[in-house]
Amino acid sequence: xxxxxxxxxxxxxxxxxxxxxxxxxxxxxxxxxxxxxxxxxxxxxxxxxxxxxxxxxxxxxxxxxxxxxxxxxxxxxxxxxxxxxxxxxxxxxxxxxxxxxxxxxxxxxxxxxxxxxxxxxxxxxxxxxxxxxxxxxxxxxxxxxxxxxxxxxxxxxxxxxxxxxxxxxxxxxxxxxxxxxxxxxxxxxxxxxxxxxxxxxxxxxxxxxxxxxxxxxxxxxxxxxxxxxxxxxxxxxxxxxxxxxxxxxxxxxxxxxxxxxxxxxxxxxxxxxxxxxxxxxxxxxxxxxxxxxxxxxxxxxxxxxxxxxxxxxxxxxxxxxxxxxxxxxxxxxxxxxxxxxxxxxxxxxxxxxxxxxxxxxxxxxxxxxxxxxxxxxxxxxxxxxxxxxxxxxxxxxxxxxx
Amino acid sequence: xxxxxxxxxxxxxxxxxxxxxxxxxxxxxxxxxxxxxxxxxxxxxxxxxxxxxxxxxxxxxxxxxxxxxxxxxxxxxxxxxxxxxxxxxxxxxxxxxxxxxxxxxxxxxxxxxxxxxxxxxxxxxxxxxxxxxxxxxxxxxxxxxxxxxxxxxxxxxxxxxxxxxxxxxxx
Numbered sequence: 001x002x003x004x005x006x007x008x009x010x011x012x013x014x015x016x017x018x019x020x021x022x023x024x025x026x027x028x029x030x031x032x033x034x035x036x037x038x039x040x041x042x043x044x045x046x047x048x049x050x051x052x053x054x055x056x057x058x059x060x061x062x063x064x065x066x067x068x069x070x071x072x073x074x075x076x077x078x079x080x081x082x083x084x085x086x087x088x089x090x091x092x093x094x095x096x097x098x099x100x101x102x103x104x105x106x107x108x109x110x111x112x113x114x115x116x117x118x119x120x121x122x123x124x125x126x127x128x129x130x131x132x133x134x135x136x137x138x139x140x141x142x143x144x145x146x147x148x149x150x151x152x153x154x155x156x157x158x159x160x161x162x163x164x165x166x167x168x169x170x171x172x173x174x175x176x177x178x179x180x181x182x183x184x185x186x187x188x189x190x191x192x193x194x195x196x197x198x199x200x201x202x203x204x205x206x207x208x209x210x211x212x213x214x215x216x217x218x219x220x221x222x223x224x225x226x227x228x229x230x231x232x233x234x235x236x237x238x239x240x241x242x243x244x245x246x247x248x249x250x251x252x253x254x255x256x257x258x259x260x261x262x263x264x265x266x267x268x269x270x271x272x273x274x275x276x277x278x279x280x281x282x283x284x285x286x287x288x289x290x291x292x293x294x295x296x297x298x299x300x301x302x303x304x305x306x307x308x309x310x311x312x313x314x315x316x317x318x319x320x321x322x323x324x325x326x327x328x329x330x331x332x333x334x335x336x337x338x339x340x341x342x343x344x345x346x347x348x349x350x351x352x353x354x355x356x357x358x359x360x361x362x363x364x365x366x367x368x369x370x371x372x373x374x375x376x377x378x379x380x381x382x383x384x385x386x387x388x389x390x391x392x393x394x395x396x397x398x399x400x401x402x
Numbered sequence: 403x404x405x406x407x408x409x410x411x412x413x414x415x416x417x418x419x420x421x422x423x424x425x426x427x428x429x430x431x432x433x434x435x436x437x438x439x440x441x442x443x444x445x446x447x448x449x450x451x452x453x454x455x456x457x458x459x460x461x462x463x464x465x466x467x468x469x470x471x472x473x474x475x476x477x478x479x480x481x482x483x484x485x486x487x488x489x490x491x492x493x494x495x496x497x498x499x500x501x502x503x504x505x506x507x508x509x510x511x512x513x514x515x516x517x518x519x520x521x522x523x524x525x526x527x528x529x530x531x532x533x534x535x536x537x538x539x540x541x542x543x544x545x546x547x548x549x550x551x552x553x554x555x556x557x558x559x560x561x562x563x564x565x566x567x568x569x570x571x572x573x
Contacts, residue, residue, distance in 0.1 A: 037488055041475045044455045044486035044514070049477050066453035066514035069488070 025076060025090050027065025035065050035074035067092045071209025079206050082163035082196060083188040089158075093185075093207065097156045098124070099143055099173070102191035102349040104131065104160075106201050109217050109350070109384040110210040118154045129307035129391070130345075143169045152180055163188035192349045194259055194356075197221070201350075217384060224353045225263070227370045231360045232265025234367020238291035240266035241333070245300035245344070249279050257296070260352055264359035266292065286327045292363060293333040295322055298344030305396045306345045315341045315399030338362065341399040346377065354380065358398050430456070430511050433525035434504045437496055441467065442503055446485075446493045446522065453514045456485040456493075456522065461506040464499035 024031065029039045043062050047054045054062075068074055071092070078088045098104045099121040107117075119138040120131075128135035138154060141147035143166050151159070159177060161170040174186045187207070191200045198218050205214025240261050242251050251257040252273035261268045269288040270280060295318060297305060302318060304311035318341050328334045340362055347355030357373040377392035394401035430448055437443040446456065460466065460481040469476045469483070470493050477484040485493060497503055509522030 038474050040453065040488055041486035044453070044488075045475075045477045045484050048455045048457050048484035048486075049479065063514050063517060070451075070453060070515065 025065070025068065026061035027068075033075065035069050037069070037074075040065055040069050040074075064091045067209070077206065079187075079203055081187045081203060082190050082200055085188065087185045087187065089185065089207065091157070092209070093158045095154065095156050096158045096160060097140055097151060097154060098160045099140065099146075099170075100160055100162050100189065100191065101127070101131070103189050103200075103204065104134075105350050105385070106191045106204055106217075107208070108386065110201065110205050110208060110213045112204070112208050112210065116208075118156060119151070127307070129309075130387070132387075143173065146173050148176055148180075151177060156184065158185045158187060160187045160189060163190045164193070165190065192352075193256055194263065194352055197350060197352070220380070220384070221353055224357060224376055228264060228353070228356055228360045231364045231368045231371055232263070234265075234364050237265050237267040238338075238363050239269050239288065240292045240294060240363070241269050241285050241288070241290035242294045242296070244277065244296045245298065245302040246279075248282055248285075249277060252276055252278055256352075257347070260347060260356050261294070261359065264356045264363055266359065266363045282325070283327075286331060289331060290333050291336070291338060293322060293331070293339040294359065294362075295319070295339070295341045296344055296347065297341055298348070306343045307391055307396070309393075309396045312395050315395075319399055343397045346373075346397045351377075351380065354397075429523050430454075430520065431523045431525050432458075432507065432509060434502075434507070436502075440500065441496050441498045444495050444497060444503070444507065446509075448487055448491050448493070451489050451491070452487065452516075453489070454487040454511050455514065456487060456509060456511045458483040458485070458495075458507055458509040458522070460497060461499070461503060464497050464503060467496040467498055469493070469495040 025033065025035055027035045027039055027043050029042065043065060047058065047062060068091070076088050076090045078086055080086045094116055095118045096116055097119045098107070098117055101121070101124050104117075104120060104124055114133050117134075117137075119140045120134050122139040122142050124131050124134050125137050125139040138150070139147075140151045140154070143162070159174075161173060163170075170188065174188070178184060178186060187203075189200050189203060191197060191204075193200075198221060201217055202211075202214050205211050205217075242257055242261050243249065244251065244257070250270045250273070251261075251268065252275060253268075253271050255276040258268050258271060258276075262271075269285075269290050270278060273280070296302070297315065297318065302314075304314040319339055322328070322339050322341075323334055333339050340358075342355055342358060345351060346358070354373055354377045357371050357376055361368040361371045361373065374392060374394050377397075378389035381387040381392055382389040430446065433445045433447070435443050435445075444458075446458075448454065460483070462481060464481055466478050466481070466483050469478075469485070471485060471490065475486045475488065483495065487493065505524065507522075507524075510519065511522060512519045
C-alpha cells in the first residue's frame with residue numbers, strides 16, 4: 001500500500017475520529033476489510049506524532065484495531081452461535097451483558113475478564129460464593145423478568161442468552177432488544193449440554209480471541225471424560241434410578257441428565273419414557289429394582305450444600321428419607337447402600353464432568369481406579385475458575401462423600 | 403588459574419546474568435552501548451508480544467541515524483523518535499552526538515492492547531512506571547529481580563573477580 005496515502009488517512013482519522021468510528025473496521029484506513037500492519041503503524045504514529053492526548057474515540061479505535069490485528073488477524077470475525085445464527089463482529093466486545101450463568105462460567109474458564117462485562121442476570125449477582133467478582137454487579141433482571149430499560153441503558157455491545165433452555169423467554173428478549181437496537185449482536189449459547197459444551201466453549205473462545213485457552217479447556221474435559229469412559233466400560237452398566245429435585249420426577253432419553261447417567265456407565269431405568277422429564281408412579285421404581293439411586297439436590301425443596309455450603313447436613317437427612325420410603329427396602333440399591341445425593345452445581349452446567357466422574361465411581365467401583373472427582377473439582381476451580389480449590393470439598397456436593 | 407577460581411568466577415557470572423535477565427523481564431527497558439566513533443546503539447527490549455507506541459526524546463544536539471524498524475513503523479522529528487511496535491521484541495536505533503546519551507534519553511510507552519502507559523526504564527536504572535503487561539502470554543515463570551537484587555548480584559560478581567585476582571596474586 002502507498003505509505004503517504006496511509007499517513008494522510010491516519011491524520012484524517014486523528015482529526016475526525018467519528019468518521020472512523022462509523023467505518024466497518026477500526027483502523028482499516030483504506031476500507032478494504034483488512035487492518036494491515038502498515039495501517040496499524042500509521043495510526044499509532046499519527047497519535048504519537050500529534051504530541052497531544054488523542055480524543056477517547058480515536059484511542060478506542062486504535063485499541064480495537066490493535067486487538068483485532070492480534071486476535072482476529074486484522075479482519076472481522078463471523079461466529080455461528082448454538083442456534084445456528086451467524087453474527088459478524090467488526091470490533092472486539094467490551095460491554096457485554098450475560099444472562100446465562102453457564103456461559104459466564106465458561107467465559108471465566110477462557111480468561112474473559114470482568115472488565116468486558118457490564119451487567120449480568122440477577123441469579124449470577126446472587127451467587128457470591130461462585131461469582132464473587134459479580135456480587136453487587138449491575139443486574140438486568142432475569143430471563144423471566146428482564147429489565148429492558150436497564151439493559152439498554154448499559155449501552156451493551158452484545159447480549160448473551162440461552163439457545164435451548166427457556167427458549168420462548170430468550171426469543172422474546174432478543175426480539176424486544178433488537179427492536180430497540182437492531183445492530184446489537186445477540187448470541188444464543190447454551191454451555192450446559194455435554195454433547196455441545198466444547199463447541200459452545202470454542203465459540204466463546206473465538207469471539208474473545210482466546211483460542212489457546214479454549215484448547216486447554218477442551219483438553220481438560222477430554223482427558224477427564226476419557227477416564228470416565230474407561231471406568232464406564234469396565235463392567236456391565238448398573239440399572240439406575242435418577243430422581244430430580246422433584247420427588248418421583250425422573251429423566252428419560254432426550255434429557256441432559258439421562259445423557260450424563262449413560263456417560264457415567266449407568267442404564268437409566270426410565271430411559272424409554274416418552275417424556276424427557278416424566279413424573280412416575282412410585283411403585284414403578286420398586287418394580288424396576290434399580291441397582292443405584294441418584295437424587296439431585298440444589299433446587300426446589302432441596303436447596304442446601306453447593307458452593308454456599310449451607311445446611312450441608314441435609315444431604316444425609318435426604319438420603320435417610322429415601323432409604324425409608326415405603327417398599328424401598330427391597331430395592332437392590334437400598335439393600336446394598338448404593339443411594340447417593342448429588343448437588344446440581346456439579347452436574348447441571350459446565351461442571352457436569354465432575355458429577356459424571358462421581359457417578360462413574362459409584363456405578364463402577366471396581367473399575368474406577370483413576371477416577372478422583374475431588375481432585376478434578378479442585379483443579380477446575382483453581383486453574384479455570386480462579387477460585388479457592390477448598391470450595392470443592394465433597395461434603396458440599398455429594399453424599400455419601402466417600 | 404586453579405579450578406576453584408574458575409568455578410567461583412563462573413558462578414558469579416551466572417548469578418549476574420540471571421539477575422540482569424530477571425530485571426529485564428516484564429519491563430520495557432532501554433540499554434545503550436557505544437557503537438562507533440561518536441555513535442551509540444540504543445536497544446529497546448519489549449517484554450511481550452504486543453502493540454504499543456513508544457516516544458523517545460533525545461537530548462538536544464543528538465541525531466538519530468538508523469532505526470531497525472521498517473520505515474512505516476517509525477517517525478523522526480528532530481530529536482523525537484516515534485515508534486510503532488507491532489509484535490517486535492527488540493528495537494535498536496543508532497544515535498550520534500557529542501556525549502554519551504546514557505541517562506539523558508526520556509521515553510514513554512503506551513500499550514494499546516492493555517491500555518497501560520509508562521516510562522521506558524533505562525537498563526540498570528531504577529524501574530519507572532508500571533510493568534508492561536503481557537497482552538499475548540509471555541513465557542511464564544520468568545523471575546523478576548528487584549533493583550536491590552540486581553545490585554547485590556553485581557556486587558557478588560565483582561567480589562568473585564576480586565577474590566580470584568587476590569588469590570592469583572597470592573600464588
